[in-house]
Amino acid sequence: MAIRLPAGLLRTVLRILLKPFLGPPFSIGFQRFWVRLVSSANPVSRAASTSTLEIEGMSAVRAWPRSSEASRAVLYLHGGAYCIGSWQTYRGLITHLAVEADAVVYSPNYRLAPEHPHPAALEDAMLAYRWLLDQGIRPGQIALAGDSAGAGLALATAVAVRDSGLPLPASIVLLSPGVDLSGDYPSMRQNARKDPMIRPSWFHLCASLYLGGRAPDDPACSPLFANHERLPPILIHVGTDEVLFDDSTRLAERCREAGVDVTLKVFEGMWHEFQIHAGLLKESDEAAAEIGEFLQSHFADAARHAR
Helix, strand or coil: CCCCCCHHHHHHHHHHHCHHHCCCCCCHHHHHHHHHHHHCCCCCCCCEEEEEEEECCEEEEEEEECCCCCCCEEEEECCCCCCCCCCCCCHHHHHHHHHHHCCEEEEECCCCCCCCCCCHHHHHHHHHHHHHHHCCCCHHHEEEEEECHHHHHHHHHHHHHHHHCCCCCCEEEEECCCCCCCCCCHHHHHCCCCCCCCCHHHHHHHHHHHHCCCCCCCCCCCHHHCCCCCCCCEEEEEECCCCCHHHHHHHHHHHHHCCCCEEEEEECCCCCCHHHHCCCCHHHHHHHHHHHHHHHHHHHHHHHHHC
16 A cells, blocks of 8 residues: 655655755765765556666666556756756656556656756657657657756757757657746745745756856746747646745746737645655656646647648
């Protein structure tokens, strides 16, 4: 029987074991180690299988539901402010999404700053998307997804895919997206104490390391400012208590203005990336199920239109 934790208890655990260790005086190397260690408490789905592989030289994981021979693919780009994180950190959520979406989820370890500032992450994400197409997977049976910085990267990748003339995926899922690296908006200040995950000072440090001297409103780095026309349907999840809350609301508004089919789901009292606790938190399980329904619906729509 699965163990469920009260949201308040999990929030306290994160506030004690995670938030203080993100940022100085702790090095990026230590943060990578610590986040991977703490995240190991997030359970994998017993209904999923996983295997490791390489995607264009990147270490990657593949997760799929044991109960079916899924042919649809989700390219999942992990969060971590472009400086930390890996598929190992998000393995639990990746397996739950595979089951809920009835799809094979691929997640590569793209290059990170400060060793590899922009455009390294975007180049790697594009390589991974092209790799999926090269495997013979139809674009209408591919979705892009990510959380936090990975959600910003997923959106930037979709824009780059469109602008390069490649066929677009069926849909995009953005969890607690970070799409404006300036961090200059009210929720960054108002929710600084509420959010048990992110300190604004850490956000600004990692953003500067990723930007590598570029302007924070460069659309390739901060896709809030990109042209969103002709993008596929987008699902955005955000909690009311996160410092990046305004990123989601502003992005949804700009996408609607561009004619994009966008769904914004706001979770009252939830924090940044709460979805990663699928298997531990009831609200996270509900979010994962909703994501799965969204992905399956748009995979089915694309298949009908391809006939």
